[in-house]
């Protein structure tokens with residue numbers, strides 16, 4: 001399969017290490033971790049993984065390296081049929097097991113959260129394996145990191161909310 005192909009369909013099977021950008025984007029994409037080298041990489045600070053629901057400490061996590069979620073979204077391009085669509089766009093990030101979380105356009109493109117929301121492929125200089133949860137979507141500016149620490153990210157869907 002191409003590292004970067006332009007024909008992600010809803011029925012596309014989920015493949016380990018390949019992330020689909022889909023929904024209300026200009027060009028639905030499938031991007032493999034190998035193609036991440038064509039994006040600028042960013043490094044996150046080490047942190048304590050703590051569950052939101054139980055407040056339980058799970059473990060310490062080292063320095064993730066990855067690409068910004070917003071850069072992946074920009075590669076697919078946001079649809080803007082009406083010039084204010086982006087202001088009510090949300091992104092649903094879905095893992096292989098169906099676990100899903102949201103990010104809003106505002107968070108990613110107009111707050112500090114977007115500067116630390118990354119899809120990680122390395123931790124402490126070592127490649128993350130599928131067993132480690134790769135690719136991991138991690139929101140480094142969240143108060144409690146576990147809910148938006150998504151293991152085995154499969155796809156990101158852009159949805160323009162209706163009012």
Ligand SMILES: Nc1nc2c(c(=O)[nH]1)N[C@H]1C(S)=C(S)[C@@H](COP(=O)(O)O)O[C@H]1N2
Nearest residue numbers: 051052058095097099146147149150151152
């Ligand atoms: N893919 C996926 N990622 C996930 C979850 C999940 O169910 N599936 N649960 C989240 C929650 S609520 C917690 S507390 C942590 C648990 O991390 P652990 O299973 O690595 O200890 O993973 C987060 N990331």
Ligand SMILES: [Mo]
Nearest residue numbers: 051052053146
């Ligand atoms: Mo959790």
